[in-house]
Amino acid sequence: MTTASSPPSGAGPKDSAGPGHEPPPDEVRAPDPQRPAGGAPATAGLALFVASGATFLAVLDTTVVNIAFSDLRVDFPDASLSQLTWVVTAYTVVFAALLAVSGRVADVIGRKRLFLWSTVLFTLASVLSGLAAGVPMLVGARALQGVGAAGMIPSALGLVLQHTPAARRQVAVGVWGAVGSMAAAVGPSLGGLLVDVWGWRSVFLINLPIGLGIVVIATRLAGDAPSGRRLPDPLGTLVLALGIGGVVFGVTQGTDWGWGGARVLALIIGGAVLVVLALLRSRGHAAPAVEWDLWRNRSFAATNVTSLLFGAAMYSYLLSTLLFLNAVWGYSELKAGLAVTPGAFSAAVGALVVGRRVGPRAQWAAAAGGSVLFGASCAAMYLLLGTERQYAALWLPIGIVAGVGIGAALTAISNAGTASLAPQRFASGTGLLMTTRQVGGALGIAALAAILERHNVLDDQGYLQVFLACAIGSVAAAVAAGAIRSRQG
Numbered sequence: 001m002t003t004a005s006s007p008p009s010g011a012g013p014k015d016s017a018g019p020g021h022e023p024p025p026d027e028v029r030a031p032d033p034q035r036p037a038g039g040a041p042a043t044a045g046l047a048l049f050v051a052s053g054a055t056f057l058a059v060l061d062t063t064v065v066n067i068a069f070s071d072l073r074v075d076f077p078d079a080s081l082s083q084l085t086w087v088v089t090a091y092t093v094v095f096a097a098l099l100a101v102s103g104r105v106a107d108v109i110g111r112k113r114l115f116l117w118s119t120v121l122f123t124l125a126s127v128l129s130g131l132a133a134g135v136p137m138l139v140g141a142r143a144l145q146g147v148g149a150a151g152m153i154p155s156a157l158g159l160v161l162q163h164t165p166a167a168r169r170q171v172a173v174g175v176w177g178a179v180g181s182m183a184a185a186v187g188p189s190l191g192g193l194l195v196d197v198w199g200w201r202s203v204f205l206i207n208l209p210i211g212l213g214i215v216v217i218a219t220r221l222a223g224d225a226p227s228g229r230r231l232p233d234p235l236g237t238l239v240l241a242l243g244i245g246g247v248v249f250g251v252t253q254g255t256d257w258g259w260g261g262a263r264v265l266a267l268i269i270g271g272a273v274l275v276v277l278a279l280l281r282s283r284g285h286a287a288p289a290v291e292w293d294l295w296r297n298r299s300f301a302a303t304n305v306t307s308l309l310f311g312a313a314m315y316s317y318l319l320s321t322l323l324f325l326n327a328v329w330g331y332s333e334l335k336a337g338l339a340v341t342p343g344a345f346s347a348a349v350g351a352l353v354v355g356r357r358v359g360p361r362a363q364w365a366a367a368a369g370g371s372v373l374f375g376a377s378c379a380a381m382y383l384l385l386g387t388e389r390q391y392a393a394l395w396l397p398i399g400i401v402a403g404v405g406i407g408a409a410l411t412a413i414s415n416a417g418t419a420s421l422a423p424q425r426f427a428s429g430t431g432l433l434m435t436t437r438q439v440g441g442a443l444g445i446a447a448l449a450a451i452l453e454r455h456n457v458l459d460d461q462g463y464l465q466v467f468l469a470c471a472i473g474s475v476a477a478a479v480a481a482g483a484i485r486s487r488q489g
Contacts, residue, residue, distance in 0.1 A: 043221065047163035048172050050218045051156035052179040054119055057207055057214075058149035059180050061091060061126075063187030063318065065142075068200035075200070079135045086139045089252050094146030096438035097245035101237045101289055103154035103431020108231050111158035112221055114151050119218070122148025123211030130204035154431035159221065161418060170415055174355010177411035178348040192334035233281065236289030240278035246271025248439065251446035259450065291428055299420040300429060302483035303367075304436045307413050309480055310371055311440030313473030314406055316448045316466060317378060321399070323452075324463040329389050342396060343403030350407030354415070363416040364484035370409030371481060375474030377402035381467040387460050409477070416484050444473065 065088055072084050106114040125144035132138035157176060164172045194202045250267030257264050282288030295301045318340075325336035350370065358366045380398050414433065421429040448466050455462030 044160075044164040044168065044172065046217065047159045047221055048175055050115075050214050050221070051160045052176055053210060053214045054115070054122075054152045054156045055176060056179050056183045057122065057210060058095075058152050059183035060187050060190070061145060061149065061207075062095070063183075064191035064194075064203050065091075068191060068195050068203050071195050071200035076135050084135065085253075085256070087135070087142055089249065090139045090143040091146040091149070092252065092438075092442070093245045093249045094143045095149050096248045096435060096442065097241040098147060098150035099153065099431050099438060100240060100244065100435040101232050101431070102150045103158075103428040104232045104289075104291065106151070106155040106158050106431075107425060107428050111155045111162060112218065115155040115159055116215060116218055118148045118151030118155065119211055119215050120148075122152060123207055123215070126204045126207035126211065130201040130208075153434055154428070157414075157418070157430045159218075163221065169418070170358075170360060171355045173415050173418060174352050174411050177355065177414050178351035178407060180410065190337075192337040196334055230287035232289045233285045233287050236278050236281045236285060239274050239281070240289045243271045243274030243276075243278055244435065244439065246274060248442040251442045254446050254449060291425075291432075294421070294425065294429055294432060297420050299484055300417060302480060303413055303417040303420065304433060306367055306371075306477050306480040306484065307417070307433050308436040308440035309473055309477035310367075310374075310409055310413065311437035312444030312447070313371075313374070313378070313470040313477065314410075314444070315441030316444035316473070317374075317402070317470045319445060320448055320463055320466040320470070324385075324460070327458050328387060328460045328463060329391075339391065339395065340399060343399040343406075346400040346403030347407035347410075350404035350409075351411040352407075354408045354411040358412065360415070360419055363412045363419065364481050366412035367409050367416060367484065368478040368481035370405045370407070370412060371474045371478035372405070374402050374405030374409060375471045375478065377405060378467045378471035378474060382464050382471065385460070385464065385467075405474075413481075416481075444470075 072087065073079070076084070102114070102118075122145055125141050125148055128141035129138055129145065132141055157173070160172050160176055161169055191203055194206065246267045248271075250264050250271060253267070254264050278289055279292075282290040283292055295304070321340055322336050325331040325339055326333060331339060354363075354366045354370070377398050380394075384394050384398075414430075417429055417433045447469055451465050451469065452462045455465075
């Protein structure tokens, strides 16, 4: 995968580390004798298979639990609704907080090693979640799942790019993106089916055979040699994780606790201050928690801005569509999940088309085009939907187009981000890119909650305003994507 700023070998431009920083890893890492030259096709396919499977599990578990809330309340009648929301929040907050540094850890200790450890931890935590005897145990197990997922995502894509020849990396990222897009959208329908047939515990226990299979297959991949770099600054890493976690937790709890409440303000403002402190500490540290030199690559920085804006619109859309179908059109949780499933498959189509058909220099255009397509779909929902059920005539075609836009934009953003990096920094860059998307998603959900608070839960106007906000956010992402081109050119 090459761009105007990356040589044909697939290596991106070398970033200058600046005073007090280590030299870029492409200058210190020795060639790995275990790695097949150029990446054998069979090995590349194997890496893509295990990485896609792990990514599917990690992304799926951000949405699949939402549908199990009714069952959880039956099994744990003494738990309040706010306590049960921690089942979702614990995973989301920990996942977002650790993504930024886990990519750096993968590049330092080896992508395969972190991938295996993280997948094992995620699988064990899934079993603990499925066997939980009470809400505290379930919340703790979900937090452990978040730790495992944070390590799986960047190391998974790092494995794919490590084992895939440069000429095929763009297609591989397209497949990987398609799987992630499908997982996010298919979560509600799959969760609804599992809960309906086997109960809420099956949502977690199904991860056991899949996780074990991924680990067994992944052991066949060649490992990558340690980079020779130091692990990230422990204090800076802790401060960064607490800061991101505080911001995400604050915006997640804003609706329940009140946006003007002391706890919410303390979490958001305190978290933001901690993030700033971590960034300032990283500027002069030899092994920073946040690699500033990655953002000196202005194409990568523009990609992160696009990821933040698109993540805010996308996550808000994915939740608001389910809420609309359930509250306004009266669909059951399972029926609502099935109703949005066609969008999951069209998202996979959009991702594959961008991965296979769009050239490296046009990835910015695919990101912008996908964002515009998604934004137009959200605008159509705002203008055309109402209390009358019109699934086949309106919802289905609009949802399919929205899915294509989501898949296209997410894949192009990932492609543009990795294209601007040296291969030895794929995991670090992916971790940062996913962090911005998760933080954007948290902000989008917060905006959704703030809008819906002003309306009756059964009133369609609140949801329609959310769709309008998603359209505006998508257009903003399209504008930001244009900066990727100008930075690359």
